[in-house]
Amino acid sequence: MPLIPPIARIIARHLLRGPLTMKGAPDPDPAGLMELGDSLGDLSRARLGRSLAIRAVDAGSCNGCELEIHAVNNPVYDLERFGIRFVASPRHADVLLVTGPVAWNMAEALRRTYDATPNPRWVVAMGDCGRDGGCFAGSYAVAGGVSAIVPVDLHIPGCPPTPTALLSGLLALLQRVDGR
Amino acid sequence: MMGNITLMEFLSAGREVAGHKPWPRFQLDARTWRKLAEQMTVSNWEIMAEWGEPAEVHVLLRGEDSGAIAVASHPCPDGKFFALGQARPSAIRLERAIRDLWGLVPEGLEDQRPWLEHGRWGVKHPLGKPREAEAKATTYRFHTAEGDGLHQIPVGPVHAGVIEPGHFRFHCQGETVVRLEQRLGYVHKGIAGLTAGKPLHDAGRIVARVSGDATVAYSLAFARAVEAALGLEPPPRAVWLRALMAECERIANHLFDIGAICNDAAFSIMLSHLGALRETVLRANAACFGHRLLMDQIIPGGVARDLPDDGPSILHHARHAVKKGFHRAMQLYDETPSLLDRTTGTGFLSGALAHRFAAGGFVGRASSRGQDARRNPGYPPYEDLTFTVPVMSDGDVHARLMIRAEEIKASLSLIEQILAAMQPGPIATPVALRGAGEGVAVVESFRGDVVVWVRVSEAGKIVRLHAHDPSWFQWPLLEAAIEGNIVADFPLCNKSFNCSYSGQDS
Numbered sequence: 001m002p003l004i005p006p007i008a009r010i011i012a013r014h015l016l017r018g019p020l021t022m023k024g025a026p027d028p029d030p031a032g033l034m035e036l037g038d039s040l041g042d043l044s045r046a047r048l049g050r051s052l053a054i055r056a057v058d059a060g061s062c063n064g065c066e067l068e069i070h071a072v073n074n075p076v077y078d079l080e081r082f083g084i085r086f087v088a089s090p091r092h093a094d095v096l097l098v099t100g101p102v103a104w105n106m107a108e109a110l111r112r113t114y115d116a117t118p119n120p121r122w123v124v125a126m127g128d129c130g131r132d133g134g135c136f137a138g139s140y141a142v143a144g145g146v147s148a149i150v151p152v153d154l155h156i157p158g159c160p161p162t163p164t165a166l167l168s169g170l171l172a173l174l175q176r177v178d179g180r
Numbered sequence: 181m182m183g184n185i186t187l188m189e190f191l192s193a194g195r196e197v198a199g200h201k202p203w204p205r206f207q208l209d210a211r212t213w214r215k216l217a218e219q220m221t222v223s224n225w226e227i228m229a230e231w232g233e234p235a236e237v238h239v240l241l242r243g244e245d246s247g248a249i250a251v252a253s254h255p256c257p258d259g260k261f262f263a264l265g266q267a268r269p270s271a272i273r274l275e276r277a278i279r280d281l282w283g284l285v286p287e288g289l290e291d292q293r294p295w296l297e298h299g300r301w302g303v304k305h306p307l308g309k310p311r312e313a314e315a316k317a318t319t320y321r322f323h324t325a326e327g328d329g330l331h332q333i334p335v336g337p338v339h340a341g342v343i344e345p346g347h348f349r350f351h352c353q354g355e356t357v358v359r360l361e362q363r364l365g366y367v368h369k370g371i372a373g374l375t376a377g378k379p380l381h382d383a384g385r386i387v388a389r390v391s392g393d394a395t396v397a398y399s400l401a402f403a404r405a406v407e408a409a410l411g412l413e414p415p416p417r418a419v420w421l422r423a424l425m426a427e428c429e430r431i432a433n434h435l436f437d438i439g440a441i442c443n444d445a446a447f448s449i450m451l452s453h454l455g456a457l458r459e460t461v462l463r464a465n466a467a468c469f470g471h472r473l474l475m476d477q478i479i480p481g482g483v484a485r486d487l488p489d490d491g492p493s494i495l496h497h498a499r500h501a502v503k504k505g506f507h508r509a510m511q512l513y514d515e516t517p518s519l520l521d522r523t524t525g526t527g528f529l530s531g532a533l534a535h536r537f538a539a540g541g542f543v544g545r546a547s548s549r550g551q552d553a554r555r556n557p558g559y560p561p562y563e564d565l566t567f568t569v570p571v572m573s574d575g576d577v578h579a580r581l582m583i584r585a586e587e588i589k590a591s592l593s594l595i596e597q598i599l600a601a602m603q604p605g606p607i608a609t610p611v612a613l614r615g616a617g618e619g620v621a622v623v624e625s626f627r628g629d630v631v632v633w634v635r636v637s638e639a640g641k642i643v644r645l646h647a648h649d650p651s652w653f654q655w656p657l658l659e660a661a662i663e664g665n666i667v668a669d670f671p672l673c674n675k676s677f678n679c680s681y682s683g684q685d686s
Contacts, residue, residue, distance in 0.1 A: 005515060006508065006511040006512040006515055007449065007512055007516070009508070010449065010453060010508060010512060011449075020456045056342045057338060058342075058343070058344045058345050058367065058681075059345075059367075060366075060367045060369060061344070061367070061392070061682065062389040062390065062391060062392035062395075062682050063344055063391060063392040063393055063680065063681070063682050064389065064392025064393070064395065064473055064475070065392070066342055066343070066344065066392075067392060067393060067436075067473060068472070069342050070342060070436065070455070071455075071458075071459060071462065071472075073342075073455075074452070074455035074456060074458070074459055075452050075455060075456050076455075076456055076459045086341075086342060088340035088341070089340070090338075100367065101369065103366065103367050103368055103369055103685075104298075104300040104301055104302075104315070105298045105300055105365055105366045105367070105368055105685075106337065106345055106366050106367060107300065108300075108317065109337045109338050109345065109366070113338050135374075135382070135385050135386050135389060136369045136370075136371075136374060136386070136389075138374070139369055139370035139371075139373060139374050140301050140302075140303050140306040140310075140370050140373060141301055141306070141368050141369050141370035141373075142369055142370065159475065160392070160473070162466075162472060
């Protein structure tokens, strides 16, 4: 056993150097993420108190979108610092984040998840497949985009959308919610 | 006839089909096909994939000792074929899917329940002789377990985390899992049907999305299969760039998996730490290749774009950062007894089962099956590179995690070797049409061996395509590995397998 345990070293390093989130990233606009974060935080507080709860539903995705949802939760983007978090049940959720074209085999599960989400609720279709089925449109096994099964409030384009695009998409949702 | 006959000797009883590259394809009549099923009970030939056509069934086989690979095909105009699944359980789900999609009946198969079909498509046998049917959910009869105090826990298809959909039916006694049965197929998108008749470019985009986390491996397998069918040779620089992308994908996925396994043991600092490292890799990917997950970068004939001038230095920096950070993370893992206590001895998979199911990737390698497609059958440029394929025999969550850790180190070294070896040059050969052909390719994804088989028409369109995910042979083993474990350890076991739902359902 070393004198200083590895966990203490990792924590100490972050305490001394600051979190990974703040450090300059190889992004063309390093400030963009923080600005985006600020406005997203303000708006969601104004509308929904301090938090926005998201339930992710994979309705037929290739799992590429899921990888970027995981990324937006990593310390570099750290979605939770804006009060936005992913929850385990649709009954706890304000927003359904739906990925993929809707496979017919998932259509009922998606509808039931939607029905289980309390009002007010919003549906965000993530990725190009979520808009119209993308490259899977026209298959016997695919119903089409998310709106073929449940009403959609916002589409976030990309294949898959980058974490930054995902963040700015959620901001767009909040503005739209405010305008209602 | 049950002597030590080799795979090739056996298959030469059939008729060789011309124009199938790089390994031969043999058509077997009903009698020889039945003999093949018998032979499967005594031989150690491995089933690598099995798929259908409207009136033919194909199986990709490997003779384990000789390493010879070949496709055996069985024309079945009467709509039935003798099932291999009775002799080889790994083929059961494949043959159930063949029945769902092409309407070919696997005769003699005990389990005749549908697999991918849930009764919701509005059509029966969509890829065979389609017949309209009312879209109405069918009742699925799960296997049962009987005894005092047994109860069922149904989970899914919508899970609590950010995970793909699938249904798990647990039979438990108290906390202990007596039986797990999976029901998958929820994200079936009909990829074999969608790609038929499509130009190469469009089909390639779809194949790249069979399983998003293995997009590089699928694109590579597709490109190599098409190149085999058309007799194309990608330029050397493209081969190096492909390997570079494949190793970046492997590292990014393994980093996240290790973090997520520890997170499922409630040790979340590993996920945060390794998630940040993964982000380093994805950003390097975006800077070098223009896409964080490297989608659509590998095309038949070569690659879509070259490294920018600062590409090598970006990759060197990322490699260095990941190496340092990963070393720290593994130190933390090694010196946290409470975490090791959760991973050690949990979710044991025997080597016998891993071999019987020909399980690839970390699932096989953690249970003594050292198969790696980069070595066997092997493909360029890996014969010019030095790397070890880690193999362990412990078969538990810890072993699957440590195999990933060793592979990350190996891939980091491979990236260094590739960057040193790469020479300037063209990055793609134009696709020239030289008549119709069939091709098959096996590529090592981070998860195991991905198989893509194509038949290309003279006009350069895909006639038929089959994409096989390694998860087909890993999902059933998860059912075996969880037996006797507590329900609370299921997420841990599941993440240590990290099978693809989308890839198996495709």
